[in-house]
Amino acid sequence: MFAAEFQGDNLVKAKESLTEKDFSKIESYRLRIDEAEGFRGVWEIVKDTVKVSLGEHRLGMLLFLDDLPLHLGAYHQLGTNNIVLNRSLVNIVEAVTKSKKLVNAFVYSILTHEYLHALGHVSEAEVRSLVYDVSRECFGEDHILTMLAEKTPWMLIKGIPLNDITVPKQAMELIKDLEKPNQRYIV
Ligand SMILES: [Zn+2]
Numbered sequence: 001m002f003a004a005e006f007q008g009d010n011l012v013k014a015k016e017s018l019t020e021k022d023f024s025k026i027e028s029y030r031l032r033i034d035e036a037e038g039f040r041g042v043w044e045i046v047k048d049t050v051k052v053s054l055g056e057h058r059l060g061m062l063l064f065l066d067d068l069p070l071h072l073g074a075y076h077q078l079g080t081n082n083i084v085l086n087r088s089l090v091n092i093v094e095a096v097t098k099s100k101k102l103v104n105a106f107v108y109s110i111l112t113h114e115y116l117h118a119l120g121h122v123s124e125a126e127v128r129s130l131v132y133d134v135s136r137e138c139f140g141e142d143h144i145l146t147m148l149a150e151k152t153p154w155m156l157i158k159g160i161p162l163n164d165i166t167v168p169k170q171a172m173e174l175i176k177d178l179e180k181p182n183q184r185y186i187v
Pocket residue numbers: 113117124127
């Protein structure tokens with residue numbers, strides 16, 4: 001029958017375009033994370049991917065850099081808007097990998113974890129599995145981010161004797177204008 005055939009055709013097309021849409025979403029996030037500039041650039045992608053994947057968001061977060069023990073990636077102070085990221089650890093990842101892409105991947109993974117805590121996900125196991133879900137959905141199964149989420153971001157500096165490294169403690173620093181208001185609205 002003509003009508004049934006027509007319907008079937010539509011269904012196939014709908015399925016195809018959905019796959020294509022997913023594919024282009026993954027491609028565009030991969031490109032964005034590779035090219036992201038600094039903490040602000042990565043933070044924007046953290047917020048976008050969590051919103052797209054889980055439908056959750058929170059405004060007004062503040063990001064600080066501090067030199068923390070190297071087994072600690074970052075922490076979120078409960079009841080505040082603050083995320084404190086381990087500057088020394090990021091520096092080590094930068095020195096070891098010499099790759100902006102990998103540093104961005106590392107920072108993304110750590111910040112997404114803390115952001116999910118800030119969104120009210122308290123359980124460590126839940127947060128880990130959510131970071132994996134968001135990473136896989138937005139960057140694809142075979143992307144480094146999804147691997148970091150599945151294993152640990154520390155796999156990028158595997159073999160580096162972190163216990164032997166003493167890091168100079170410097171002042172805590174606020175990343176200014178983390179969430180810039182949209183410039184287009186300013187006349
Ligand atoms: Zn945690």
